[in-house]
Amino acid sequence: xxxxxxxxxxxxxxxxxxxxxxxxxxxxxxxxxxxxxxxxxxxxxxxxxxxxxxxxxxxxxxxxxxxxxxxxxxxxxxxxxxxxxxxxxxxxxxxxxxxxxxxxxxxxxxxxxxxxxxxxxxxxxxxxxxxxxxxxxxxxxxxxxxxxxxxxxxxxxxxxxx
Amino acid sequence: xxxxxxxxxxxxxxxxxxxxxxxxxxxxxxxxxxxxxxxxxxxxxxxxxxxxxxxxxxxxxxxxxxxxxxxxxxxxxxxxxxxxxxxxxxxxxxxxxxxxxxxxxxxxxxxxxxxxxxxxxxxxxxxxxxxxxxxxxxxxxxxxxxxxxxxxxxxxxxxxxxxxxxxxxxxxxxxxxxxxxxxxxxxxxxxxxxxxxxxxxxxxxxxxxxxxxxxxxxxxxxxxxxxxxxxxxxxxxxxxxxxxxxxxxxxxxxxxxxxxxxxxxxxxxxxxxxxxxxxxxxxxxxxxxxxxxxxxxxxxxxxxxxxxxxxxxxxxxxxxxxxxxxxxxxxxxxxxxxxxxxxxxxxxxxxxxxxxxxxxxxxxxxxxxxxxxxxxxxxxxxxxxxxxxxxxxxxxxxxxxxxxxxxxxxxxxxxxxxxxxxxxxxxxxxxxxxxxxxxxxxxxxxxxxxxxxxxxxxxxxxxxxxxxxxxxxxxxxxxxxxxxxxxxxxxxxxxxxxxxxxxxxxxxxxxxxxxxxxxxxxxxxxxxxxxxxxxxxxxxxxxxxxxxxxxxxxxxxxxxxxxxxxxxxxxxxxxxx
Ligand code: SF4
Ligand code: SF4
Ligand code: SF4
Ligand code: FES
Numbered sequence: 140x141x142x143x144x145x146x147x148x149x150x151x152x153x154x155x156x157x158x159x160x161x162x163x164x165x166x167x168x169x170x171x172x173x174x175x176x177x178x179x180x181x182x183x184x185x186x187x188x189x190x191x192x193x194x195x196x197x198x199x200x201x202x203x204x205x206x207x208x209x210x211x212x213x214x215x216x217x218x219x220x221x222x223x224x225x226x227x228x229x230x231x232x233x234x235x236x237x238x239x240x241x242x243x244x245x246x247x248x249x250x251x252x253x254x255x256x257x258x259x260x261x262x263x264x265x266x267x268x269x270x271x272x273x274x275x276x277x278x279x280x281x282x283x284x285x286x287x288x289x290x291x292x293x294x295x296x297x298x299x300x301x
Numbered sequence: 302x303x304x305x306x307x308x309x310x311x312x313x314x315x316x317x318x319x320x321x322x323x324x325x326x327x328x329x330x331x332x333x334x335x336x337x338x339x340x341x342x343x344x345x346x347x348x349x350x351x352x353x354x355x356x357x358x359x360x361x362x363x364x365x366x367x368x369x370x371x372x373x374x375x376x377x378x379x380x381x382x383x384x385x386x387x388x389x390x391x392x393x394x395x396x397x398x399x400x401x402x403x404x405x406x407x408x409x410x411x412x413x414x415x416x417x418x419x420x421x422x423x424x425x426x427x428x429x430x431x432x433x434x435x436x437x438x439x440x441x442x443x444x445x446x447x448x449x450x451x452x453x454x455x456x457x458x459x460x461x462x463x464x465x466x467x468x469x470x471x472x473x474x475x476x477x478x479x480x481x482x483x484x485x486x487x488x489x490x491x492x493x494x495x496x497x498x499x500x501x502x503x504x505x506x507x508x509x510x511x512x513x514x515x516x517x518x519x520x521x522x523x524x525x526x527x528x529x530x531x532x533x534x535x536x537x538x539x540x541x542x543x544x545x546x547x548x549x550x551x552x553x554x555x556x557x558x559x560x561x562x563x564x565x566x567x568x569x570x571x572x573x574x575x576x577x578x579x580x581x582x583x584x585x586x587x588x589x590x591x592x593x594x595x596x597x598x599x600x601x602x603x604x605x606x607x608x609x610x611x612x613x614x615x616x617x618x619x620x621x622x623x624x625x626x627x628x629x630x631x632x633x634x635x636x637x638x639x640x641x642x643x644x645x646x647x648x649x650x651x652x653x654x655x656x657x658x659x660x661x662x663x664x665x666x667x668x669x670x671x672x673x674x675x676x677x678x679x680x681x682x683x684x685x686x687x688x689x690x691x692x693x694x695x696x697x698x699x700x701x702x703x704x705x706x707x708x709x710x711x712x713x714x715x716x717x718x719x720x721x722x723x724x725x726x727x728x729x730x731x732x733x734x735x736x737x738x739x740x741x742x743x744x745x746x747x748x749x750x751x752x753x754x755x756x757x758x759x760x761x762x763x764x765x766x767x768x769x770x771x772x773x774x775x776x777x778x779x780x781x782x783x784x785x786x787x788x789x790x791x792x793x794x795x796x797x798x799x800x801x802x803x804x805x806x807x808x809x810x811x812x813x814x815x816x817x818x819x820x821x822x823x824x825x826x827x828x829x830x831x832x833x834x835x836x837x838x839x840x841x842x843x844x845x846x847x848x849x850x851x852x853x854x855x856x857x858x859x860x861x862x863x864x865x866x867x868x869x870x871x872x873x874x875x876x877x878x
Pocket of ligand 4: 336337338339340347348349350351352353354366367368668
């Protein structure tokens with residue numbers, strides 16, 4: 140398991156590291172794996188001599204870490220000032236309700252995940268939602284509903300083919 | 302020495318202080334009341350709550366007394382209008398996100414937050430709490446966590462990590478959403494929590510409480526088809542009085558027995574009886590290990606928090622752990638497998654309840670190993686606090702009841718069994734009996750000073766009949782950790798180690814009355830030592846009922862029946878840690 144999940148090399152680079160290396164290690168692991176798995180947290184804990192609860196506590200203090208792999212359809216909602224003013228709060232509320240997910244979560248079937256991010260640098264398009272790397276500008280509840288419906292249609296189509 | 306004393310002024314009065322002390326330490330010594338929420342005696346200050354602020358002349362702001370060192374000549378005002386107003390403000394802020402739940406809260410009447418609100422004159426709500434309630438964690442058989450009642454003082458987190466060396470919980474999240482929780486917000490049941498309940502004792506509010514089984518017990522008592530048997534642990538009779546507002550250190554054994562009968566229990570047995578039995582079994586096991594070159598040092602197995610701790614953190618020491626079940630589980634087993642048959646009741650018609658100083662016992666009785674044919678040895682565990690509740694519910698006033706004796710045959714105990722309630726007690730009882738087993742003579746001086754008292758680590762090196770015996774006693778799992786690391790590191794002089802999960806032993810168990818400070822624990826211990834001093838029979842091997850149990854049923858220590866009913870094995874446990 141340890142070599143397969145590929146964090147060995149990261150930990151090796153931080154040999155003899157202390158607590159101060161926790162954040163950089165978490166960042167590197169998330170970059171490699173897309174999220175912080177339980178196994179990764181436990182292994183990092185063993186490496187640094189820190190309990191899992193402590194690492195999780197530190198990691199949840201920062202917005203940047205997620206603890207579930209991304210879904211096949213990964214929504215990022217911008218909470219930058221421009222988007223906020225233009226109603227990104229509404230968009231987030233809408234997505235939370237429709238996907239039945241809180242920010243940072245992934246649906247059980249792995250279809251959807253939701254994340255809140257700081258400004259994505261697309262303020263002209265506010266409020267903006269990013270789906271798997273693609274920007275959707277000036278989203279409205281109706282647009283979001285359509286986007287989600289489209290995701291579901293795609294999944295079904297793949298299902299039929301498979 | 303005199304030159305080491307500085308003078309400071311407190312509320313216009315001159316008092317002496319030692320350099321390096323905190324203001325709080327001086328004020329407490331001078332009997333000046335200073336409220337605190339996050340302060341933990343014996344641990345470094347965290348400065349999280351600011352409840353302990355005082356006015357310091359010349360300082361621009363109020364200073365937290367728990368972390369502020371004394372300086373010669375400083376002038377302090379501990380309860381000026383400014384101080385009182387600031388403290389009240391802090392409480393009002395805490396209450397602004399706190400539910401108005403006192404009427405329904407298990408901690409009401411013993412809650413620091415409630416007392417502060419009352420004492421500081423908070424008489425109205427400043428703002429409404431958020432409408433949505435956070436989910437309680439009810440996953441654990443021992444501990445319930447209600448984040449809505451948490452004031453984020455951090456005491457539970459520090460006790461769990463710094464005293465118990467477990468670190469099952471920490472602050473999770475940030476800002477208004479911060480709460481205390483386990484890694485990955487998992488339930489306590491799948492975390493590394495060992496169910497010790499020390500966090501409950503530390504918590505100033507009702508955010509952490511025991512999982513109550515009072516309703517289940519009431520239901521069993523009301524069921525005409527059930528025979529309900531109760532046992533009470535050695536440490537309960539010397540703490541129960543505190544539940545009724547009496548000072549610590551009173552033994553109410555006989556009155557408690559009378560009260561339990563009034564509540565409706567069909568038989569009242571004493572866990573100290575099976576503590577004596579444990580000494581016979583565990584003593585024989587130790588002798589066997591020494592004689593046959595078995596795994597040493599042997600580690601005691603009566604404390605279920607410690608057992609889970611070993612399974613999780615030190616699985617390499619599982620072969621060292623005594624195979625004896627704990628006294629609670631031994632009682633459960635002989636009640637259902639021997640007494641029930643003799644009374645001609647089916648084991649499944651017996652409801653076995655135990656009154657324990659411990660929250661981990663609730664976990665222990667549900668362990669798979671602790672039963673026979675899917676019938677658990679013990680059905681429900683109530684803490685001392687829950688017993689207090691049960692008795693109050695029945696309107697029973699301990700002081701108006703005449704003391705009664707426990708039932709035969711498992712109500713008879715020696716004071717050696719009773720000593721199990723204090724850290725060092727198992728060892729003391731074991732040494733008394735080991736001496737007799739090895740030499741055929743009683744120990745001349747039964748009281749073994751080095752094994753007594755509050756210290757977290759105690760050791761005894763003795764020569765019994767030419768045999769050099771090394772014994773260690775630790776309480777508090779942080780201390781256990783340090784000792785096990787020494788043994789891992791090659792320490793070889795120890796044969797027998799007693800480990801109690803809670804610092805001080807069961808008298809300071811996580812199920813004991815709230816208000817477990819060192820002075821209280823010392824008073825409770827002293828009550829046990831007094832019982833021992835005055836007892837007619839002070840060694841486990843002279844418990845006549847234990848002898849009869851061997852003659853009529855068990856055969857001999859470590860015999861076939863003992864093996865089946867009184868012993869078990871533990872396994873490595875994988876948890877998020
Ligand atoms: S925790 Fe204290 S203040 Fe809060 S509801 Fe319970 S008793 Fe009242
Ligand atoms: S019960 Fe003990 S181990 Fe569990 S969280 Fe509380 S202090 Fe930690
Ligand atoms: S649960 Fe209790 S002890 Fe822990 S932080 Fe909250 S109020 Fe403090
Ligand atoms: S008791 Fe001093 S800051 Fe909490």
